[in-house]
Amino acid sequence: MCVLQSVRLTDEFMELAKENTSNNLETCGILGASFRDGTYYVTTLIIPKQEGTAHSCQASNEEEIHAVLSEQSLYPAGWIHTHPSQTCFLSSIDLHTQFSYQVMLPEAVAIVAAPTDPTRSYGIFRLTDPGGMDVLRECSESGFHTHRETTDGGPIYETCTNVHFKPNLRFEIVDLRSGA
Template sequence: MPVAQHHPPHPHYQQQPQQSIQYPTYNSRTPVSNSRPPPQSQPPPTTQPPEPEPQAPRITRADSKVDNNPRELKTVNLPRECLPRFLSIAAGNTARNRETCGLLLGKDKGHKFVVTTLLIPKQHSTSDTCTMDEEELVMQFTEERNLITLGWIHTHPTQSCFMSSVDLHTHVAFQRMLPESFAVVCAPTSTPNFGIFRLTDPPGLQTILSCNAKEAFHPHPDLPIYTDADKGHVQMKDTSLEIVDLR
């Protein structure tokens, strides 16, 4: 499905010859294991001057082959009303067992990102697919308003809340452009009914980038490929949200 520019640029989806994203049904959660060896200790980071707001927890790259230095993700503020508003917009499709997708756009405030806009692109869908149409309209919208794509959101009308192999390959295009990018999955018939996710880095980002499987559904190595972002750098806030429906 749907992403960011030099602002970062809106990514073109990998694994898709067209400018669209498919979300086939997937009946089981991607297995996650804790079998990785414990990370080697890292030297303490250089003390940074205090930020005006609390920052997200430090994300340390434990694999020395990837990066010897720890890095921080900027906090991303997500309006609390975004999820119920999106579920309300998607209710008609959900009742007909059809998926709905959207983009989470916003601004770089320097020390944090702020989601300001929920954009519903033109799309067509089935019970297990959602295809975004006329992507050039999305590009025009984001460029005219100087917005960047911070994340994306879609429904699983009858499935549980998880990232399928197709979702993982969709999201890698977002996160390789902007490390703070996140994916929201809404599962209105399941408990919990939503999740906010990102690829681990490492090993998830590198694993998906190097995956060359052709099938829509395929296994990945038994590694912690994705994790909850709402327990990390994504923070729900009581801030305003603009909703634009291009359909």
């Protein structure tokens, strides 16, 4: 399966996250996608009410997110979040978040925007399957922690190769944060 998204999505998300990023707080969003002809089209970026720290971000009022997805008949195709002062990778908390998305939709992706990373400003990742999915399925820890190695010795997550960027793909931003 292929995921298509606008080339502007990450930049527009970073603009919405600018205030939090300047205060060293993570920001997150959810990618809503329609599905047709074997392809997921990211058509909606939902910015939920949330609480962020320098190293984590948690959506709140998740029923509002599900309402938007349901009203527009969208799939939760993944999520996007910032690492305002870290490099571009998936933390142990991020791995658990990504696991919940990939359980719902195996093609789901995690986009990490890391404006201070000298090697790359963003990355698109997914858990390896079965390796990373099995590790996370069996992990009951929370917070920052290490994970066991995969049984096949491969990585827990990988850079996505099935996400393609379209310059003219339209998308809507639904900002659920108060005062937005």
